[in-house]
Amino acid sequence: MISATLYREGGSLTGCRLEGHSGYDEAGRDIICAAVSILSCTCVNALESVCGLPPAEITANEEGLLSFFLPERDEEGDRKAQILMGALKQGLTDLAESYPEYLKVTIKERRKRP
Secondary structure, eight states, rough: OOOEEEEETTTEEEEEEEEEEOOSSTTTSSSSHHHHHHHHHHHHHHHHHHEEESOOEEEEEETEEEEEOOOOOOHHHHHHHHHHHHHHHHHHHHHHHHTTTTTTEEEOOOOOOO
């Protein structure tokens, strides 16, 4: 199962952690893993190319982990980032509703760092 955790501070989404493999099908044929990969990679890439906000604290590996957080941003940057993060949340949530045994989405409050 893929575990997707979206982080928020107050009302803003600030990061995401995806880990695991869905087990829906064999590697290369797994539509759930492919969908999650496309949603998350598009979000990370668009944060940088569309919003000019390269994600901070980004971690990725071959074992199915992708984790990132938004960098410091101004009001305009946050507005754009929230649109992309909202689209990621919507896509993951829709997918989890259709395939609940393969993907779980949680939203956690993230405390600001000192």
